[in-house]
Amino acid sequence: MPGLDGGTRASPGPGGSSPRRVLTISADMGGGHDATAAALEQAARRVWPGSEIRRIDLLDLLGPGFGELFRRIYVSNVERTPWLYEFFYSALWRRRWFASASKGFTGLWSAVPLARQIDRFDPDVILSTYPLATSGLAWLRRHRGLSVPCAAWISDFAPHPFWVYGDIDLNVVMHEAARPHALAAEPGAPVAVSRAPVVDRFRPGDRAAARTLLGLRPDAFVVLISCGTYSFGDVPALARSLVEVSPRLQLVAMCGRNTATLEQLRALDLPEERLVPVPWTDSMAAYVRAADLVVSNAGGATALEALATQRALVMCRPIAAHGAANAQLMVVSGLADLCDDEDHLAAYVRAALTDRARLEMLERRAAEHAHAPSLESLLTGLVAAQRPPGRRPWPARPADAFFAHLGRESAEQEIGAVVELDPVPSGRAPSVDALREILAERVPGLPPLRRRLVRSPRPGWLPVERVEIDAHVQEQVVEASAGSRGAEEVVDRFLSTPLPAGRPPWRMLLVHGHDGGRALLALKMLHAQADGVSALSLLDRVLTPAPDDRLPERGGAVPERARRAPASTPGSPGRFARLSSGLWSLATRGRPPRHPVNVGAVGGGRTFVRASLPGDAVREVARALHARPHELVIAVLADGLGAQLRARGLLDAPYLVRTMVPVAMRAPRLDRVFGNWTGTVAIDLPMGPMPPAARLALISAELRRRSERGEPDAAELVMRLAGLLPAALHARFARAVYTRRFFSLIVTYLPGARRARWCAGARVRAVHPILPLAEGVPVTAGAVLADGTVGIGILLDAALGLDRDEVADAVALAFETARAAAHVPEPGRVG
Numbered sequence: 001m002p003g004l005d006g007g008t009r010a011s012p013g014p015g016g017s018s019p020r021r022v023l024t025i026s027a028d029m030g031g032g033h034d035a036t037a038a039a040l041e042q043a044a045r046r047v048w049p050g051s052e053i054r055r056i057d058l059l060d061l062l063g064p065g066f067g068e069l070f071r072r073i074y075v076s077n078v079e080r081t082p083w084l085y086e087f088f089y090s091a092l093w094r095r096r097w098f099a100s101a102s103k104g105f106t107g108l109w110s111a112v113p114l115a116r117q118i119d120r121f122d123p124d125v126i127l128s129t130y131p132l133a134t135s136g137l138a139w140l141r142r143h144r145g146l147s148v149p150c151a152a153w154i155s156d157f158a159p160h161p162f163w164v165y166g167d168i169d170l171n172v173v174m175h176e177a178a179r180p181h182a183l184a185a186e187p188g189a190p191v192a193v194s195r196a197p198v199v200d201r202f203r204p205g206d207r208a209a210a211r212t213l214l215g216l217r218p219d220a221f222v223v224l225i226s227c228g229t230y231s232f233g234d235v236p237a238l239a240r241s242l243v244e245v246s247p248r249l250q251l252v253a254m255c256g257r258n259t260a261t262l263e264q265l266r267a268l269d270l271p272e273e274r275l276v277p278v279p280w281t282d283s284m285a286a287y288v289r290a291a292d293l294v295v296s297n298a299g300g301a302t303a304l305e306a307l308a309t310q311r312a313l314v315m316c317r318p319i320a321a322h323g324a325a326n327a328q329l330m331v332v333s334g335l336a337d338l339c340d341d342e343d344h345l346a347a348y349v350r351a352a353l354t355d356r357a358r359l360e361m362l363e364r365r366a367a368e369h370a371h372a373p374s375l376e377s378l379l380t381g382l383v384a385a386q387r388p389p390g391r392r393p394w395p396a397r398p399a400d401a402f403f404a405h406l407g408r409e410s411a412e413q414e415i416g417a418v419v420e421l422d423p424v425p426s427g428r429a430p431s432v433d434a435l436r437e438i439l440a441e442r443v444p445g446l447p448p449l450r451r452r453l454v455r456s457p458r459p460g461w462l463p464v465e466r467v468e469i470d471a472h473v474q475e476q477v478v479e480a481s482a483g484s485r486g487a488e489e490v491v492d493r494f495l496s497t498p499l500p501a502g503r504p505p506w507r508m509l510l511v512h513g514h515d516g517g518r519a520l521l522a523l524k525m526l527h528a529q530a531d532g533v534s535a536l537s538l539l540d541r542v543l544t545p546a547p548d549d550r551l552p553e554r555g556g557a558v559p560e561r562a563r564r565a566p567a568s569t570p571g572s573p574g575r576f577a578r579l580s581s582g583l584w585s586l587a588t589r590g591r592p593p594r595h596p597v598n599v600g601a602v603g604g605g606r607t608f609v610r611a612s613l614p615g616d617a618v619r620e621v622a623r624a625l626h627a628r629p630h631e632l633v634i635a636v637l638a639d640g641l642g643a644q645l646r647a648r649g650l651l652d653a654p655y656l657v658r659t660m661v662p663v664a665m666r667a668p669r670l671d672r673v674f675g676n677w678t679g680t681v682a683i684d685l686p687m688g689p690m691p692p693a694a695r696l697a698l699i700s701a702e703l704r705r706r707s708e709r710g711e712p713d714a715a716e717l718v719m720r721l722a723g724l725l726p727a728a729l730h731a732r733f734a735r736a737v738y739t740r741r742f743f744s745l746i747v748t749y750l751p752g753a754r755r756a757r758w759c760a761g762a763r764v765r766a767v768h769p770i771l772p773l774a775e776g777v778p779v780t781a782g783a784v785l786a787d788g789t790v791g792i793g794i795l796l797d798a799a800l801g802l803d804r805d806e807v808a809d810a811v812a813l814a815f816e817t818a819r820a821a822a823h824v825p826e827p828g829r830v831g
Helices: 032-047 066-079 082-094 096-121 131-143 176-185 207-214 235-243 259-267 284-290 301-309 322-332 342-354 357-369 375-384 398-405 432-445 483-496 532-542 573-587 615-624 629-647 692-708 711-722 727-737 804-822
Strands: 021-026 052-057 125-128 150-153 170-173 191-193 221-226 249-254 275-278 293-296 312-316 337-339 414-421 451-454 460-463 473-477 506-512 519-526 606-614 656-664 678-686 745-751 757-759 762-770 779-786 789-797
Touching: 021 032, 021 096, 021 131, 032 052, 032 125, 032 301, 032 375, 066 082, 082 096, 096 131, 125 131, 125 375, 131 150, 150 375, 170 176, 170 375, 176 191, 176 322, 207 284, 221 235, 221 284, 221 342, 235 249, 235 259, 235 342, 249 284, 259 275, 284 301, 293 301, 293 342, 301 312, 301 357, 312 322, 312 342, 312 357, 322 337, 337 342, 342 357, 398 711, 398 727, 414 532, 414 606, 414 789, 432 473, 432 506, 432 532, 483 506, 483 519, 483 606, 519 532, 519 762, 532 745, 532 762, 573 711, 606 615, 606 762, 606 804, 615 629, 615 789, 615 804, 629 656, 629 678, 629 692, 629 745, 629 779, 629 789, 629 804, 678 692, 678 711, 692 711, 692 804, 711 727, 762 779, 789 804
Parallel strands: 021 052, 021 125, 125 150, 150 170, 170 191, 221 249, 221 293, 249 275, 293 312, 312 337, 473 506, 656 745, 745 779, 762 789
Antiparallel strands: 414 519, 414 762, 451 460, 506 519, 606 789, 656 678, 757 762, 779 789
């Protein structure tokens, strides 16, 4: 992007410690993939404090019941048909065409659900710990222009062709000895080495203290048998062979989720001083620390945990395919020993009882491996690496493409908010330099602010190498004589000027000169980037919460442990009936009543009206009138705007105005920062004179009836299906339906931050949403409940000639009238 004359402030390189949006992709297939994902999430929080981290299970995304089926097939192959598992594994190495075909098939299969998850969360870092997930990411990089930094942590010690991909940014193996194997699997692939990816609790520690904690014998030679989550192999046979070695031995057998193995071990009827069978436990780290020797047979999570805890490891009767490969490579690396059978293992333990030299050497080798590159350093390098600019745009979702097709100079679809700011504690207005510093720090972790829209041949998004913050964040000082009206006019001009092309489509303007030392911060972006909730979510990432704020409105965005995203589920019969009902309701809806307000074309000038209401009073009035707060606010807007439009002859009797009301198709939280995720209901809003309670009852009944009929779900489905049309037809569809022919007004109510926010040191007083006008629709209105204040924003076509103050006063009067009807005694106006 071209710079600006003079010094400019750009977003820093992709590295740094600003919060990130990290997507980890794992699978509940044994415990190793999830264990590695947990370690990466822990490291990510250290590198990027405050990051939002989401984990998804790929198997849950591939279809209902598929995860359970795949697990059954895997367990059956390992336990009953190991020859078949070995055949498949060997074919991947011996027949490159077979490996390529298999990876291509699983890549396409995985890519479709992964693309939906990427769109929903909009991560700026993706970490895979499961090979099928990595194949999907590689397919998306190659065919759909996925530009997000992607890395795969290979949780097996020995990589195989299904694990390694040249199209992602990094394939991470566990040891230098594994690097040649990875490169043989995928020549030219980017490969790095890291220390064992395990959570912090797996670390060297006092063996005696761990035994005391677990109630194990302090004087025993403790052998820990751990064969993974499924406890593969004949663990009872291992126990029987070892228990005869010496009375000094105490065996601890981890059974994972294998209840049959647990019962077989208990049936041996050995005293706890000799054998301790352990079901699934959260104390695995303490058991590893308590051991003199760890015995395993797969080389997955257990082996890596023993390595990180610096305990001697022996592999006995490794399972087929990847288990055998892991064991052989760990032996070659000097990190484990291998016993072919139970007799060999018994002899090994008998020798270790008299001479610990071999065990101590394995522990030293494990300690040396702890000096390999850390997870944190590799994560930092992953995002800091310079990448060539993408040539293939990431395709816009159908709903986002719909609004991209609507863009016109006179009625460009731009959404946003105007934030009212109190003075900073020093009494001065917030500084634009401070705001730019905040943006420069946070833009690297906010992907929507780092890409530009490509409209042809189909709408899509391309990342930019650099964001010139000074070009996107500007200020204007209003002369004292102009006062608040001057500040409002500056905002009007800002909203009347289309966003420049060729750069990320967003801008901020900090306006000084508002009454009382307050400032206004106006933010706008293309509607193709965000619906109202996504725009407010993005704004919330720029604002600063209180240090003790747990951010519940972000859906637990900064938890101590990762959240697992809900799995996709198919439509139920009830949902099908709801969609059918909604589609019928939409199809049989008549044309909207015509009014003079919708006759002319929408011009380029804008007038923005702000008003504020106290949130507690809104809730109290709504409760008294047996309605919900959003229904009350819509009724207040109908009353206030209706009075203004009727007074100028812009509405005809009976004053019913077809109004599109966007409805969030997910929990109303600030969890997504990108995209349009709303359905709509269309109601005939009563804007004529009538008692407040009667108006509110009509609006409440209509909103609920149309929602129950399934109109929001049907509208969302129509948007998705329209996205399947060729681009030219999709554009014609968008321009045909998003006009006065189908609605005359847009009104919405949005969730905001529950607690206080600050911007560049200034406390946020209120947030007023900006909804774009449409062709022939010159009035939109929205409300945001944030920190106890309902901020109302009304956008008007300047050609209507409505007076800003009169409109704001009419809305305030409408609320006061409703308050009086509800017999709520407190005053209703704030500020």
